[in-house]
Structure formats: structure tokens, C-alpha cells
Amino acid sequence: MKKLLVTGSSGLVGSEVCKHFHNLGWKIYGLDNNQRAVFFGEKGDTRWNQKRLENTLEKFHHIELDIRDREGVLKMVKEVAPDAIVHTAAQPSHDRAAAIPFDDFDTNAVGTFNLLEATRQYSTDIPFVHMSTNKVYGDAPNNIPMVELETRWDYADETYHTGIPETFTIDQSKHSLFGASKVAADISVQEYGRYFNMPTCVLRGGCLTGPSHSGVELHGFLSYLVKCNLDGTRYTVFGYKGKQVRDNIHSYDISRFIEEFIKAPRIAEVYNLGGGRENTCSILEAFKIAEKYSGKPMNYVYSDKNREGDHICYYSDLRKMKAHYPNWDITKSLDDTIREIVEAWQQRLEA
Template sequence: MRILVTGGAGFIGSALVRHLIQNTEHEVLNLDKLTYAGNLESLQSIASDSRYEFVKADIVDQATVSTVLARFQPQAIMHLAAESHVDRSIDGPSDFIQTNIVGTYSLLEATRAYWHDLPEAQRQAFRFHHISTDEVYGDLHGVDDLFTETTPYAPSSPYSASKAASDHLVRAWQRTYGLPVLITNCSNNYGPFHFPEKLIPLVILNALAGKPLPVYGNGLQVRDWLYVEDHARALFKVVTEGVVGETYNIGGHNEQKNIDVVQGICSLLEELAPQKPQGVVHYADLITFVQDRPGHDLRYAIDAGKIERELGWVPEETFTSGLRKTVQWYLENLEWCRRVQDGSYQGERLGSTDIKDLIA
């Protein structure tokens, strides 16, 4: 099968592309705009594989996407391209509206035209898989409540509102035009190659540098943590075995308070990186509580029972095992981190193809 992945140079997208190339026989075209969060160095291990191709393009550019679809002829599209950082969406929501809403619309329209012209058997087999977030559901107020696939949407930030809008567009394109879609909503991902502005890598790298470890508010916000490689396996399950029109929630069964995540990282670093920066006695001494973000949801938690019952997927990593693997990976890949932090990673192309090369 030929699978087109949008946003395949991002954190979750690159994990998915690596999984597809390393563990399946499928061909993959990775279409990514390469914003600050797109890092081709995350794909070095598979970049030279004959079944993998990268095209630098923006999903907002419908004509470009149509050209790529016509040439590659995918049997499935897995749509991960998105702006995804809540703090950035609060500071500047425009990019989130453009990429997550307008971009998804443009991709849907290009896909609809491509799908419409396929032979009937290929039309029936085609899948459009839209990857979204549990943040569209808003906040859980009870300690036992869980997000299900029928939980009403109540987004709190410009980011989650833009993702909610994109989910609605995808469902509308199925109901109105018959496009065969699947939607997944996932909990907080963590693991290797995570951009250092996110909580877990930020805490690891700040601790190693002897810098403050910022924790919003009182640190009691609860998130369900999903190891990114478990997520990649789930996404492949859904696109190959999921029922058209269905939504599947993907969670790690790992609810943790933010403060406990930070303290857990500090404990692991005490063991795995005992040589501390000058002046640091205990890594946990660096924990610093900062002003909470506006509209900060207190608790997210996923009921992932449907994907387990219907598709047989369960996460392989516990939070304990996944966090240890993650901390160890960062300790062993500090050069990758340095190149992200100083921006030099953005100069890498690694054999990418621009759309002008396709048209020439």
C-alpha cells in the first residue's frame, strides 16, 4: 500500500513514518511544510530507504497537494500536519487557524477530487485518517470521568478549538461527500525526538543544564501519557483495520499529575545522570512553580476501551517503562537536542523533494 503522511517530520508523524518503514512493507510519502517543529533528522534512520520519500509542501496549497496525490497515487492518507503547542496558540492563534482549519479544508478538497476519480474498487478501499487530540473535549471535572468517543466537544484554547474545527470538517466531508474517513483522538504523547519546548524534554534538558524546571500553577493538572511508539502502532491499526466513519480514542492508561511527572524525571536523572551541574545538590531542587497558563484544563483522561475491544490494540509501555526509555534516549542523544536548541537542524534537507522538482 502507498500511504501519504502529512506532518511526517513532526514528533508523532516521524514516529509513525519510522514505524511504517521499519515494521511494514508499505511505501510512504512524507509531506511536511517543515515549520520549526519539523525535523528531518528524526527520520535519518529510514531516509535512504527506497520505500520512503519526502516532499516539502504546505497542506494549505491545494494545487500542490493535488499534484502530489496525482503522482504518488496513495491508497491512504494519514493527516498529522498541525500546529500543536497550546502556549504558542495563546500567543499567536493565526497560524493555528491557517494550518489546522484552512489546511485541513484544503487537504480534504484535494483528497475528495483525487478520490472521486479513482476506479470504484480503489474508491472503496481508500482511507482518509485524521489524527486529532483529546484536548477537543475540554476539561474533566470528576476524578473518575473519562473521555469517550461520544464526549461533547468543549475546547479551551485556540489550539484545541482549531483541532475541534478540523475534526468537524472531516466528519462533514464524510457525511456530505461520502469520503471514507477515520478519526483518532489521542492523549499526551511522549518519547524520543520530542521537541524540547514540551514538558518532558524541557524538564530533562533544563535539569541537565542546571536551569529552573517550570511547573504551571500548583502542578496538579492531570494528563494521560501515551508513549509515542505505542501511538504509532495504534494509528497503523486504525488505518488498516478501523471501520469507516468511526472515531477511536487512543490513550496510554497512564494518568499522572504534572508535578509527579517532573519529580519522576528528577528521580531518574539522579540514577542515570548523577554528575550534576555545578551548584545543584538534587535535581528536584530546580523545580520552580510559575504562573498558570490562561484557560488551563485541570484533567484529561482517555477511555481507550473501544480500540482495545474492536481492534485489539493496547499500549505496550507503562509510564514507568516509557519514561525511563525517554530519559535514557535524551541522555544518549544530546547532540540531536543541541541542534534543535541552536536551530541548526533547520538547515538539513536530507534528500527532500520540492514541488518544483515534481512539476519540472
């Protein structure tokens, strides 16, 4: 039986990957130490998701370990002896990083390096998939000419009609400290692939979402927006008239792509992983879809101050992903995704 090691297994993407590969017959080793609760407080706690995995996945084994523990990581990888590794553990907040810069860098950059070196010492043949972020591009996408529409911004330059490609610059722009730590991890994963000829993959995620997300104000755009809509919490829109645009991809479709990569891995590949143009929405547009499924009006306030280094408009060009893995495509629409998030939060708030 094949063995998969998943870091950040109690998080949104990690838990979906655990479930997906378990259904494919793999034995799952999920590494998580609920660091999200440390970063974001009680509302970021993911123990509920860990318990869900332990209670529903027969071949799931939880590992309580911090990826900053170098010796622990080196020992753990050799003991598990996985056939593939999916690394989703991170300090995930653009905003939170500035308040905890050492924790952010040590988790995102050093933690990833610990895992890469542990993998190299164990085997240079197994696939290593890393969840990166579109924040590695910093605010450079804001330099693309924009057009302001009624409810959103969009690219005025036809070059980017299908979105941001993987060749877009990551240099000489404002990233946030989170973006900088993720750049370090991103480049390290590529370098281990090229230098040691390892099958590594960097997935530069847009808005990764789904019903298992423990969304908080500083991370988890759609999940937090829906939660605020349902419980009446006032949501703050930060700048850009609420017309800033993101592409949203369901964690199920992320897991499906990871499956395709692991089946046919490549050396040091990079993909922009998002919902693409068809799954884009602005904050104002997301309000309307959430209201449609919840039946409740959105309670929000507007702040003129945008987040530092934030994107005005960002969506992923999916053509490279589809060309390399033609069996993969988006299966979950934006409407379906938001409906699932509404239903999941309704259940959790009533529990």
C-alpha cells in the first residue's frame, strides 16, 4: 500500500488531500500541530478537522510535529518512508506576517527547507508537491493597466485575458513579509528539483477555498466572508472599492491536480493554481452570491486603506496546467463552491 505524507493535514487543502488519496487507497500520514490556532487564536483552531479525519479515514495516522523542528522532521520522514509528500503547512496570512516575522519566516521558509532536505536524505525519487502562493508575484500585477467596471476591476491589457502566467516576474515588487517567506520556499523547492534532479512541484495558489476552511479575517477570503454573512459579524472591505478580483478554486480540484502530478511527476515544475477567469469574483460580487444562498444581507463597512502589497486584480492562467495534465480541469464552479461553504458553516454554527 502506498504511503502519502501530508503536512498541514488539518487545514483546508491538507485535509482534502488526505481524504482524496485515502479514497484512492493510500495510507495517509498527516502532520499537523494546530499552529493555525497559535497564529489566529481560537477561531483558527483546526483540531475539529483533525478529529474528523481520525474518525472518518480508516488508514489515516496523525503526527503531532512542528515543521520548524529540524531533527524531528529529518527523523519523521525516514520513519514514515512515504511514496510522495504534499506540503501544505504554512503561516498563511499576508497581514499576520508583519506582527510575527520570525514565526512566519521560520515556518514558511525554514520549515519548507527542513522538509526538502529530509526528503533528499530519504529519497530523491519521490514526488514533493509544495503549496506556494500568488503572493510570490508581490504587487507587480497591479502594474498591468486596469479597467474599472461596475462591480470589479479587470485587466485592460489583452495579454492577460486568460490570467497571470508562471513566467510573470516575482522580482522588484512589494510582497509583504509573508510573500517574501513564500518566495524563499518557492525557489528552494525549484532548486532542490533542478540541483538534485528531484520531482518537485510548486503550486502558486490563488484563493484556495472549500467547505473545510476555518476562515478568519486575516486568511480565508470566501470562508470568512460567508461566516460573517451567516452570524452577522461586520465584514471590513479594505480598499479598491470592494472591486478587487480573485480566482477561487475548490480544494477538491486542487487535490485532483496533485493526483495527476504524482501519477506523472516532472522536475522542478511551477504552476499557477487557481480557478481561472471563469471562477473569478470581486468582494462585491461574492457578497451577492453568499446572500443568494444564505438568504441574509451582508453587514459590512468600507475602509479606504487597502492591504499592503495586495492585488487589485489577480487570476491564474491555467493553460500550462491543462497542457501538461489534460485529464485535469476545474469541476467546481464558483456558485457551487460558495453554496457548499454556506452549507458547511450553517452546520458548524448550529452544532
